[in-house]
Each structure stands twice: as C-alpha cells, then as structure tokens.
Amino acid sequence: MALHVSRLFGEDAARFDRDRAGLVPHLHALYDVAVELALRGQGTAPRVLDLGAGTGLFSGELATHLPDVSIDLLDASAEMLEVAARSLDLYAVKHTLVERDLCAPLPEGPYDIVVSSLAIHHLPVPEQAGLYRRVRDVLRPGGVFVHAEQVAAAVPELDALYEEFWLREVREAQTPQETVDKARRRMAYDRPVSVATHLDWLAQAGFRSADCFYKRFRFAVLAAWR
Structure with missing residues (x-):
C-alpha cells in the first residue's frame, strides 16, 4: 500500500471500525464467510x-474461534496497528505487529493461514498479482489464503451500477455524509479488479484450488x- 494511502487511513484509525460498518453494507456477512473459510487452515494453534x-x-x-492462534499483523499505518494491539492485548491474543508496506517482503513463513480484508485493492494492479505469488510462498502446503475484498464489476459499464447500489445502501444505513466523503477521497486510490481476474491470478500464482465464496x-x- 502506498504510504500516502496509509496516512489517509491512519488519520481515522480511532474510529475506523465504526465507520467501516457504515461503509461496507452487510459487513458481518462478509466477515462471517471469511472467518469460516480461514478456520479451514491447519491445526488448532495455527500461525x-x-x-x-x-x-x-x-x-x-x-x-475468538482459535484461542491458541499466533498472529502476525502487517500494516503500513502505525496508528492502525496501535488500535489493533490494544484490542488484542485486552484478550491476551498472541500477536506480533509488523509495520510494513504490502509491497515489501513478507515475514518469513510458513503460515497455516494468510488473510486480508479490504486492503490489497489499494496496490497498483501489477503489485496485486505479484502479492498472490508471495502469499503462496509463505503458506504451508495445505494452507489457506482468505481474501475479503472490494472488487470491480465483470465489465466496466457495470461499475456504475455497483456505485448506485453502494450509495443506496450506505444511505439506508444512515452513514454520515462526512464519512462517505472521506471514503470517497480514499477510494480515489483504489484499483479493484474483477473476481475473474483474482481467480486467474491465484491460478497463475500456483494455488491448487480457489473460488469466490461470497459476493454482494x-x-x-x-x-x-x-
């Protein structure tokens, strides 16, 4: 993630989760599916x-599902990681903070589970594809990569329909206009791609199987x- 994008997120770190709930319609459904898939990773005490x-x-x-889990949290925003640490410390979750850009080398594996949520689309498109190859390299054989993401429509002319649906749902959620405006400033840096493109990249990266398990x-x- 480019450093100037991480600064935009860092400015709102303290209220980020509250804002995200108003900006991602059906956020709980998204995470429910993502967590269920991540639990398919190996072991009762996964890395x-x-x-x-x-x-x-x-x-x-x-x-909450894996009390013996050990988690490395990687993010370019120190402010975001500080919020994460306070939450994880409260529940005595074993964790390590890694302040690092997504374009930088990943921590040394192997990992049982790699996850990402609404972050990779901030990278330039070639870097997104390259990250998938690097993720595979740090996973154990049989390990799972779960990616909850903002995606583009299958064809560009449908992106306007996505925008229409998104605006309708954030208004129904009574999301403050200031929050929507800030999100739009961040979205100017977004580089989402279609689900089909993600699946192609995963295959090219050498994953043995991949699918889209949720989409709204x-x-x-x-x-x-x-």
Whole structure:
C-alpha cells in the first residue's frame, strides 16, 4: 500500500471500525464467510499472517474461534496497528505487529493461514498479482489464503451500477455524509479488479484450488489453498 494511502487511513484509525460498518453494507456477512473459510487452515494453534491488518478486525474474529492462534499483523499505518494491539492485548491474543508496506517482503513463513480484508485493492494492479505469488510462498502446503475484498464489476459499464447500489445502501444505513466523503477521497486510490481476474491470478500464482465464496455487488470473499 502506498504510504500516502496509509496516512489517509491512519488519520481515522480511532474510529475506523465504526465507520467501516457504515461503509461496507452487510459487513458481518462478509466477515462471517471469511472467518469460516480461514478456520479451514491447519491445526488448532495455527500461525496466521494478516495482510493490511488495519485495526485487527479480522484477526480478532479469528482469535475468538482459535484461542491458541499466533498472529502476525502487517500494516503500513502505525496508528492502525496501535488500535489493533490494544484490542488484542485486552484478550491476551498472541500477536506480533509488523509495520510494513504490502509491497515489501513478507515475514518469513510458513503460515497455516494468510488473510486480508479490504486492503490489497489499494496496490497498483501489477503489485496485486505479484502479492498472490508471495502469499503462496509463505503458506504451508495445505494452507489457506482468505481474501475479503472490494472488487470491480465483470465489465466496466457495470461499475456504475455497483456505485448506485453502494450509495443506496450506505444511505439506508444512515452513514454520515462526512464519512462517505472521506471514503470517497480514499477510494480515489483504489484499483479493484474483477473476481475473474483474482481467480486467474491465484491460478497463475500456483494455488491448487480457489473460488469466490461470497459476493454482494462490489464486496467479495475469495479463498485459495496451496
């Protein structure tokens, strides 16, 4: 993630989770599917890497199901990681904070589970494809990569329909206009691609199987196994 994008997120770290609930319609459904897939990782005390971990929302959800989990949280925003640490410390979750850009080398594996939530689409498109290859390299054989993501439509002319649906749902959620405006400023840096493109990249990266397990307009959950 480019450093200037991480600064935009860092500015709102303290209220990020509250804002996210108003900006991602059906957020709980998205995470429910993502966590269920991540639990398919090996072992009762798995080693997990959370990419673009932000405030640790995905990591925290996993920890409620895997009390012996050990999690490395990687994010370019120190402010986000501070929020994550406070939450995980409260529940005595074993974790390590890694302040690092997603384009930088990943921590040394092997990991049983790699997860990411609404982060990778901030990278330039070639870097997104390259990250998938690096994720596979740090996974154990049989390990799972779960990616909850903002995606583009299958064809560009349908992106306007995605935008229409998104605006309708954030208004129904009574999301403050200021929150929507801030999100739009961040979204100017987004580089989402279609589900089909993600699946092609995962196959090219050498994952043995991959699929999209949830999709509602511009939000999707993909999982792939090494």
